[in-house]
Amino acid sequence: MAGQRIMNVPRFREHMERAGLNAVVLASPENVFYTSGAMITTQRSLRDRLAFSVLTAGLDAVFVVCNIEESLSRKASWIPDVRSYVERKEHPVDALASALREKGWERGRLGYEARFLPAGQFEGLRQALPQATWVPADDMIISVRAVKTPEEVERFRNAARTTERAIQDAFVRARPGDTEKSVNDRIMINMLEGGADSLTHSVFGTGENALHAHAVPGSHPLTPGTVGRVDSGAEFGGYTSDLARSVGVGKVPDYMLDAYKRLRAIERSTIEFLRPGRTGAEVFTFCKEAFARQGLKFAMPHIGHGLAVLGGEMHEEPNLHPYCKVPLEAGMVIDVEPFYWDWDRKFALHIEDTALVTDKGAVILSDATNTEELFLIT
Amino acid sequence: MAGQRIMNVPRFREHMERAGLNAVVLASPENVFYTSGAMITTQRSLRDRLAFSVLTAGLDAVFVVCNIEESLSRKASWIPDVRSYVERKEHPVDALASALREKGWERGRLGYEARFLPAGQFEGLRQALPQATWVPADDMIISVRAVKTPEEVERFRNAARTTERAIQDAFVRARPGDTEKSVNDRIMINMLEGGADSLTHSVFGTGENALHAHAVPGSHPLTPGTVGRVDSGAEFGGYTSDLARSVGVGKVPDYMLDAYKRLRAIERSTIEFLRPGRTGAEVFTFCKEAFARQGLKFAMPHIGHGLAVLGGEMHEEPNLHPYCKVPLEAGMVIDVEPFYWDWDRKFALHIEDTALVTDKGAVILSDATNTEELFLIT
Numbered sequence: 090m091a092g093q094r095i096m097n098v099p100r101f102r103e104h105m106e107r108a109g110l111n112a113v114v115l116a117s118p119e120n121v122f123y124t125s126g127a128m129i130t131t132q133r134s135l136r137d138r139l140a141f142s143v144l145t146a147g148l149d150a151v152f153v154v155c156n157i158e159e160s161l162s163r164k165a166s167w168i169p170d171v172r173s174y175v176e177r178k179e180h181p182v183d184a185l186a187s188a189l190r191e192k193g194w195e196r197g198r199l200g201y202e203a204r205f206l207p208a209g210q211f212e213g214l215r216q217a218l219p220q221a222t223w224v225p226a227d228d229m230i231i232s233v234r235a236v237k238t239p240e241e242v243e244r245f246r247n248a249a250r251t252t253e254r255a256i257q258d259a260f261v262r263a264r265p266g267d268t269e270k271s272v273n274d275r276i277m278i279n280m281l282e283g284g285a286d287s288l289t290h291s292v293f294g295t296g297e298n299a300l301h302a303h304a305v306p307g308s309h310p311l312t313p314g315t316v317g318r319v320d321s322g323a324e325f326g327g328y329t330s331d332l333a334r335s336v337g338v339g340k341v342p343d344y345m346l347d348a349y350k351r352l353r354a355i356e357r358s359t360i361e362f363l364r365p366g367r368t369g370a371e372v373f374t375f376c377k378e379a380f381a382r383q384g385l386k387f388a389m390p391h392i393g394h395g396l397a398v399l400g401g402e403m404h405e406e407p408n409l410h411p412y413c414k415v416p417l418e419a420g421m422v423i424d425v426e427p428f429y430w431d432w433d434r435k436f437a438l439h440i441e442d443t444a445l446v447t448d449k450g451a452v453i454l455s456d457a458t459n460t461e462e463l464f465l466i467t
Numbered sequence: 468m469a470g471q472r473i474m475n476v477p478r479f480r481e482h483m484e485r486a487g488l489n490a491v492v493l494a495s496p497e498n499v500f501y502t503s504g505a506m507i508t509t510q511r512s513l514r515d516r517l518a519f520s521v522l523t524a525g526l527d528a529v530f531v532v533c534n535i536e537e538s539l540s541r542k543a544s545w546i547p548d549v550r551s552y553v554e555r556k557e558h559p560v561d562a563l564a565s566a567l568r569e570k571g572w573e574r575g576r577l578g579y580e581a582r583f584l585p586a587g588q589f590e591g592l593r594q595a596l597p598q599a600t601w602v603p604a605d606d607m608i609i610s611v612r613a614v615k616t617p618e619e620v621e622r623f624r625n626a627a628r629t630t631e632r633a634i635q636d637a638f639v640r641a642r643p644g645d646t647e648k649s650v651n652d653r654i655m656i657n658m659l660e661g662g663a664d665s666l667t668h669s670v671f672g673t674g675e676n677a678l679h680a681h682a683v684p685g686s687h688p689l690t691p692g693t694v695g696r697v698d699s700g701a702e703f704g705g706y707t708s709d710l711a712r713s714v715g716v717g718k719v720p721d722y723m724l725d726a727y728k729r730l731r732a733i734e735r736s737t738i739e740f741l742r743p744g745r746t747g748a749e750v751f752t753f754c755k756e757a758f759a760r761q762g763l764k765f766a767m768p769h770i771g772h773g774l775a776v777l778g779g780e781m782h783e784e785p786n787l788h789p790y791c792k793v794p795l796e797a798g799m800v801i802d803v804e805p806f807y808w809d810w811d812r813k814f815a816l817h818i819e820d821t822a823l824v825t826d827k828g829a830v831i832l833s834d835a836t837n838t839e840e841l842f843l844i845t
Contacts, residue, residue: 117514135782136495137582157768161679176768177790203587204515208579209603211586225587278656288666290512301539313538390535390554404513412555 093126094167095241095327096396101233105146111197112149113226114185114214115142117205119131119399120230122327124150127165128399129158136160139181143189151188153181155378178184186217196350200226201339231406235395236420242445242454244328245396245422249455252330255279256319260336265313265465269293269306276321280330285323289331293319293342296336300430306414311466313339316349318439327398331457332423333441337465345436348429349463351383351415352438355427360444363423363451369406369413376427377407385429396443421446424455427449471504472545473619473705473776479611483524489575490527490603492563492592493520495583497777500705502528505543506777507536513527517559517588520546521567527558529566529577531559560588564595569835578604606711613773613800620823622706623774623800625662627821627833630708633657633695635836638714641844643691647671647684658708665700665711671697673716677815678808689844691717694727696817703771704777709802710833711819715843723814726807727841729761730816731774733805737770738822741829747784754787754805763807771803774821799824800832 101124115124116342118132125142132140140162141153154162156173163171174184189195195218201211203225215223237245259275273293280288293306295317311317315338317416322331335349359376373392380387395405407415409425417423426441440460444451479502480752483491494503496510503520510518518540519531532540534551541549543639552562567573573596579589593601615623637653651671658666671684673695689695693716700709713727737754751770758765773783785793787803795801804819818838822829 130668130670164679177786177788201586203590204585206586207582208584208586208589209581209605212581227587274659277659281652281655290508293507303540408555410555 092165092167092345095126096123097233097236097238100236102146104229104233108226108229109198109450110200110224112143112145113200115202115230115232117202119397123234123398125166125168127162128327129154129162131158138176141185151192153185153188155463164407182213183217186214189218196220198222199225200224200229200269202227207238234397235406236418237422242422244326244442246454248325248328248330250457251283251325252280252321252323252332253455253457254319255283256334260464260466265339265466266310269295271308272308276319280323282425286442287324289322289324289329291321293317297435299389300435311338316341316343316345316436316438318437320439320441324399329396329399331396331441333426333439335438335440335463337463339409339467341465346463348385349438351385351458352427352429352442355379356381356425356442359425360442360451360453363417365417365419365443365446369409370411372409373411388430388448389428392427393423396422396424417446419446419448468470470543470545473504474502475611475614475616478614480524482607482611486578486604486607487576488578488602488604490521490523490572491578491608493608495580497775501776503530503544503546503613505540506705507540509534509536518529519563531563531566560591561595561756567596574598576600576602578602578607580605590672612775613784614796615800620800622704623821625831626703626706626708627710628835629661629703630658630699630701630710631833631835633661634699634712636845638842641689643717643844644688647673647687651684654697655690658701663703665702667700667702667707669699671695675813676755688747689716692719692815692826692827693717694723696815698817698819703779707774707777709774709819711804711817713816713818713841715841716753717845719843724841726763727816728806729763730805731838733757733761734803734818734820738820738829740830741793741795741822741824742798743824743826746794747787748789750787767806767810770805771801774800774802795824797824
């Protein structure tokens with residue numbers, strides 16, 4: 090085996106058999122990475138440079154990539170059968186169809202990503218392989234990915250802790266009057282210096298700017314008496330972090346400090362509530378009721394999510410929202426992120442941590458810094 | 468008008484009329500940003516959080532976004548008619564279909580992005596609006612975007628110059644023995660400190676690691692006598708940079724220095740060849756012949772590309788490859804990037820600059836640093 094195999098093989102086999110698929114055709118960056126082990130960075134910057142990882146339940150597999158990415162793919166992937174197409178001369182969908190025919194899978198029940206594969210490419214594939222039966226397999230592969238292997242858990246833990254420290258260091262260095270952008274830049278720099286290969290997101294807003302769900306940090310200076318919040322993440326060898334922290338500037342009104350303590354209590358009790366068998370909707374309802382118990386107004390459409398590989402599709406099932414019927418399982422890695430908006434007094438607070446679901450309760454993976462009190466920039 | 472309007476309005480109108488479209492439905496991050504002016508960062512990290520910018524030739528427009536992104540969208544976009552859906556409760560495609568019906572466009576000829584819109588979403592849209600005629604509009608909107616407004620040119624120039632300086636500074640600071648990753652991190656940090664909002668890519672490889680088209684920079688130390696190459700880019704207010712530079716470590720063999728000089732001569736003569744009316748294929752052929760004139764082996768599938776907004780789809784038509792029939796026009800911003808692999812002697816060189824096509828010839832926008840000689844890390 091040349092490259093790495095990170096996927097949860099027994100779970101993949103079980104799900105493939107349950108879905109009755111002869112093979113599954115995966116095209117999204119996260120699923121190609123997860124199933125092939127190869128990270129093809131241009132998949133994410135050149136939409137037409139398609140890559141396909143095709144696997145049976147028994148891991149008979151073929152990997153179709155642009156010839157420009159062939160040497161890297163052979164080195165990084167555990168799949169020995171790598172085939173390449175010449176960009177713009179051959180159509181990637183034709184190369185995929187040839188591979189499927191050679192494998193004898195062209196009359197089978199084939200899974201595909203209905204929520205990713207572009208309509209035009211799918212049409213081409215259907216025409217090239219008229220005898221195949223195409224079955225949306227988005228939810229199946231997401232469910233496979235949701236239960237992490239022990240090695241994956243360690244990667245998520247490392248990503249989370251590094252990101253926490255990156256945020257904490259930026260807060261410690263910051264002074265009133267610094268711009269939001271300078272603090273946000275420092276967080277991103279810290280994540281890179283801590284080993285991140287790329288950044289997925291980092292948004293820092295203070296005062297009224299923090300009220301937008303995903304504010305763009307600008308030249309706004311940190312102003313005493315205000316609070317702010319950051320939501321940052323990066324990729325570490327394909328494994329992502331996604332954490333939020335709140336911060337105050339100078340002397341902060343007591344009602345803001347009080348709201349922070351209440352929000353953190355809500356977060357911790359919700360994390361404790363994560364148990365195998367409980368659904369995303371049940372966790373959502375628990376959190377919503379915890380807001381009520383703490384006397385804070387609740388206005389969130391979701392309060393957390395599973396954590397995925399790569400940054401292209403970061404929220405993964407189970408999502409903690411009112412419509413999620415997916416039950417938690419041991420081995421899932423879940424972010425809990427209660428958010429509090431006070432539109433009247435114009436401030437917002439956010440805290441997000443990463444937890445591993447186990448049979449004995451949740452274990453917080455983002456445990457490198459102490460978030461009991463609101464950190465104050467002075 | 469609340470937010471910014473960056474698009475090339477006369478060209479959009481002309482292309483919409485030529486295509487005979489009643490409206491065009493845009494869903495990809497780059498086209499939503501280009502036509503609405505709003506950058507919705509979660510469009511790129513949450514695939515199912517769809518946003519749609521729908522416009523007629525006369526700029527009657529509607530903007531459909533997730534309610535979480537509504538306040539930001541209203542602030543950032545020039546489109547006054549913003550409609551929102553509640554994630555997971557309502558399907559974004561249903562919200563789009565309602566908006567199209569209310570506008571009376573549901574029986575029209577509607578453009579869509581066949582190479583972006585996922586097959587499942589397109590199927591939902593077709594079922595919701597059975598009387599519409601759907602026409603792939605990917606190439607049309609790419610052609611609109613290809614001719615930049617003067618303001619866009621300034622944004623690309625600023626992005627290019629900042630990126631050049633970021634690379635140059637990292638090379639100046641580097642010492643033999645430093646790791647590839649540390650140099651690459653410095654480049655990324657410099658781009659952020661120079662004003663980048665996010666990074667699109669940065670790959671730095673030396674010695675044999677440089678032979679992969681998109682190497683992952685690792686703990687490999689810079690070794691005297693080798694050459695390396697970096698390809699970096701970032702987003703500055705949605706406008707991207709994409710530049711490559713080569714570098715030597717310590718005392719470098721003369722044949723490497725000589726190959727660099729030849730490669731740069733090839734690059735400059737190809738940039739000079741960029742003139743309105745010449746096709747991407749003609750520029751490719753010129754460059755290929757320039758390799759032959761310089762006595763360097765040529766193995767590139769493409770030698771450059773138009774530069775797009777955002778980093779999700781960075782190569783834009785006209786692409787400089789053998790099959791590109793798109794003629795250059797004044798106002799296009801083109802990257803020229805000859806790459807030289809020497810598989811026998813195991814080294815690679817790359818140089819990429821950004822140029823504006825004008826009626827009087829090409830103007831190099833990435834002109835902040837001098838690339839005449841190979842920079843040497845000592």
